[in-house]
Amino acid sequence: MKEIANALRSSRRILMSLHRQPDGDSIGSTLAVALGLRRLGCQVTVATPDPVPHAYDFLPGVETIVPWRDVAAAQYDLVALYDCADERRTGAPLDLREYAPKILNVDHHATNSRFGDIVFVDPLAAASAELAHRTLELLGVTVDRDIALLLYVGLETDTGGFRYASTTPESHRLAARLLDAGLDPGEVSELVYERQSVGGLRLLGLALESLRLRPDLSLAYFVLGDEDFTQAGATAQDAETIGIVDYARRLEGVEVAALLRSDGPGEVKLSLRSKGQVNVAELAARIGGGGHERAAGATIMGDLAQAEEVLLQLFTGL
Ligand SMILES: [Mn+2]
Incomplete structure (x- = not known):
């Protein structure tokens, strides 16, 4: 120092x-x-x-x-x-x-x-x-x-x-x-x-509806497509600000929460949050991302379905 x-x-x-x-x-x-x-x-x-x-x-x-x-x-x-x-x-x-x-x-x-x-x-x-x-x-x-x-x-x-x-x-x-x-x-x-946008809150609503659960993997995740952002009138920034991914971590029995959101054509942003048993920085690093043990992220090339495949493969290998 x-x-x-x-x-x-x-x-x-x-x-x-x-x-x-x-x-x-x-x-x-x-x-x-x-x-x-x-x-x-x-x-x-x-x-x-x-x-x-x-x-x-x-x-x-x-x-x-x-x-x-x-x-x-x-x-x-x-x-x-x-x-x-x-x-x-x-x-x-x-x-x-x-x-x-x-x-x-x-x-x-x-x-x-x-x-x-x-x-x-x-x-x-x-x-x-x-x-x-x-x-x-x-x-x-x-x-x-x-x-x-x-x-x-x-x-x-x-x-x-x-x-x-x-x-x-x-x-x-x-x-x-x-x-x-x-x-x-x-x-x-x-x-x-507490200065969030209406679009952000509407986007959270759409994310909550998209909830996908994999109890076998202790995983819960949300998927947001470009059309969700349009429908909510929200920006990528709104998704970050409102902390959407954190809502999936709140579930009992869930160890890792994830958010897949499309970020323009052919690019998907993955956010990962862990309760502590799983080191998500290590998982994210395997696909070119990084972060902390309990909060990490990566960019996945492909559409949402392909990104979901990448996400599930990361976890089935655990
Ligand atoms: Mn920091």
């Missing part, structure tokens, strides 16, 4: 990036470090491959995030990434080396590919926000209300509101310190979770 702080401190122009379909932890940890570095006089660009979801549009610094197409090559001393399990997750149009000679990779995904020059992966951290906080401490940046809000949202969303097994005493200690900076947890949760 000291090496990381030194690399950041000795760089003047730093490029950061969110990961594809950015979530609260990607946005929160990246923006917190960016805000801290800017305060130290660094010039920081934060790029994104996909738009920031509406749920996070209230976060401080979100207006400074630019699409990758606006980022020029060879203008930076350092690329610093938080919460990016591999280079492709940044969605950068060029190889990261084209942007800066040095790459920093800080993450908590066990499946992290360990790319880059300085790599720090701590799979025991509940969120990259915890690692961002440690970075800021080493940089001597004071955690004010803005930075606290960013870190808290990263921590809260990646722990499922401090419910997932990844939650540690350290997560709660950090949360307490962040609340001390003047946050109202009820207000933050309302901003993150």
Whole structure:
């Protein structure tokens, strides 16, 4: 971590990036470090491959995030990434080396590919926000209300509101310190979770109707086609925001919940959630995906029926 702080401190122009379909932890940890570095006089660009979801549009610094197409090559001393399990997750149009000679990779995904020059992966951290906080401490940046809000949202969303097994005493200690900076947890949760769209809720309804159960595999899953999104008037972002896949995990007797949703022609997104007995990161990695032991995902090429076949094959082999 000291090496990381030194690399950041000795760089003047730093490029950061969110990961594809950015979530609260990607946005929160990246923006917190960016805000801290800017305060130290660094010039920081934060790029994104996909738009920031509406749920996070209230976060401080979100207006400074630019699409990758606006980022020029060879203008930076350092690329610093938080919460990016591999280079492709940044969605950068060029190889990261084209942007800066040095790459920093800080993450908590066990499946992290360990790319880059300085790599720090701590799979025991509940969120990259915890690692961002440690970075800021080493940089001597004071955690004010803005930075606290960013870190808290990263921590809260990646722990499922401090419910997932990844939650540690350290997560709660950090949360307490962040609340001390003047946050109202009820207000933050309302901003993150309770500004959802009608389309998203209608999509959830269609997903619940699509429920498929395989008690023999302790598996429950939803299937959403392009027509479901059209009928609900929902976007792919709505599906993420409303946390559809989590509803299948709530069932008694289910160990793994899955969501298959078509993402344009010939592409299906698979989300996997486990109660703990099955390591879904390992399963997802077998088909080119990744993630955490209890929350992982992959992209499957083909139509929904083919993707369902791939999913069931993953589980029958267990
Ligand atoms: Mn994360």
